Amino acid sequence: MPATTAATVVLTARALLLDMDGTLVDSGPAVERVWRAWAAKQGLDGDRVLEVVHGRQGFASMAILLPDRPMEVNHAENAEMLARETADTEGVVPIGGAPALLASLTGLPHALVTSADDALARARMGAAGLPVPAVAVTAEHVTRSKPDPEGFLLGAELLGIDPRECIVFEDSEAGTRAGLAAGMRVIGVGPATTAYGATVTVTDLTQIQVSTNDSGTLTVTITP
Structure with missing residues (x-):
C-alpha cells in the first residue's frame, strides 16, 4: 500500500x-551525531552505520558492524553510547x-x-x-x-x-x-x-x- x-x-x-x-x-539529528562519531572512531562508513543502527539496540548493531569483536565489549560500549544519546536531545x-x-x-x-x-x-x-x-x-x-x-x-x-x-x-x-x-x-x-x-x-x-x-x-x- x-x-x-x-x-x-x-x-x-x-x-x-x-x-x-x-x-x-x-x-534523527541526535542519533546521527552520536553514531557518526562512533563510526569515525571505529573507521567505519557513517552511512552504513546509520543504516544498521536504526531500530536496533546498540550492542546488536555493533555485533553486525564489528562481527569479530567480543560481545562483552559491545555491551560495555553500548552503555556508553546510551549515556551520550541521553545527554544529547538537541533537535x-x-x-x-x-x-x-x-x-x-x-x-x-x-x-x-x-x-x-x-x-x-x-x-x-x-x-x-x-x-x-x-x-x-x-x-x-x-x-x-x-x-x-x-x-x-x-x-x-x-x-x-x-x-x-x-x-x-x-x-x-x-x-x-x-x-x-x-x-x-x-x-x-x-x-x-x-x-x-x-x-x-x-x-x-x-x-x-x-x-x-x-x-x-x-x-x-x-x-x-
Missing part, C-alpha cells in the same frame, strides 16, 4: 504498541500527529516498545513534549533486540492482550519485522515501511484517528 493511502483504511484491535524513535519522536521533536495520538490513547490499552533504555526513552519523550505511557518496554526488559519479537510480545503480555489483537506502530525495518514476527499487524510510519512489509503505511501520525466502544475494541482509522 502506498505511503499516502488512496482510500480510508479501518483496523480494529484491543491494544496499540508504539515504537519511539522515528515513530513518535524525530531524534528532538515529535513526529507529526504524535501529541494528538497519545492524547487520544489516554485510558486505552497501549504501550511504548523501544530499543532505548528507560533513561534515553524518558529524555527523548520529554524533549519532544510527549508523555511516557504507563506501560513501557525498554532495553532493560528484554534480552534480544528487534527484529526479535520479544519486546512486542512482552508489551502485549503486560497489557493482558492476545498478540493477535495488537497493532504495532513502527518506522524501521527491524521493528516492522519484529511486529510481524509477533503475529501483529504493523502500521508503518514513513514510506520506506511499505518495502518492509508493513500492513498499512502512513506518512505520519496525522493520518491516524483512534476511537473505542463499550466492549473495549479500538478502531484505528487511517485516512489518505
Whole structure:
C-alpha cells in the first residue's frame, strides 16, 4: 500500500504498541551525531552505520558492524553510547500527529516498545513534549533486540492482550519485522515501511484517528 493511502483504511484491535524513535519522536539529528562519531572512531562508513543502527539496540548493531569483536565489549560500549544519546536531545521533536495520538490513547490499552533504555526513552519523550505511557518496554526488559519479537510480545503480555489483537506502530525495518514476527499487524510510519512489509503505511501520525466502544475494541482509522 502506498505511503499516502488512496482510500480510508479501518483496523480494529484491543491494544496499540508504539515504537519511539522515528515513530513518535524525530531524534534523527541526535542519533546521527552520536553514531557518526562512533563510526569515525571505529573507521567505519557513517552511512552504513546509520543504516544498521536504526531500530536496533546498540550492542546488536555493533555485533553486525564489528562481527569479530567480543560481545562483552559491545555491551560495555553500548552503555556508553546510551549515556551520550541521553545527554544529547538537541533537535528532538515529535513526529507529526504524535501529541494528538497519545492524547487520544489516554485510558486505552497501549504501550511504548523501544530499543532505548528507560533513561534515553524518558529524555527523548520529554524533549519532544510527549508523555511516557504507563506501560513501557525498554532495553532493560528484554534480552534480544528487534527484529526479535520479544519486546512486542512482552508489551502485549503486560497489557493482558492476545498478540493477535495488537497493532504495532513502527518506522524501521527491524521493528516492522519484529511486529510481524509477533503475529501483529504493523502500521508503518514513513514510506520506506511499505518495502518492509508493513500492513498499512502512513506518512505520519496525522493520518491516524483512534476511537473505542463499550466492549473495549479500538478502531484505528487511517485516512489518505
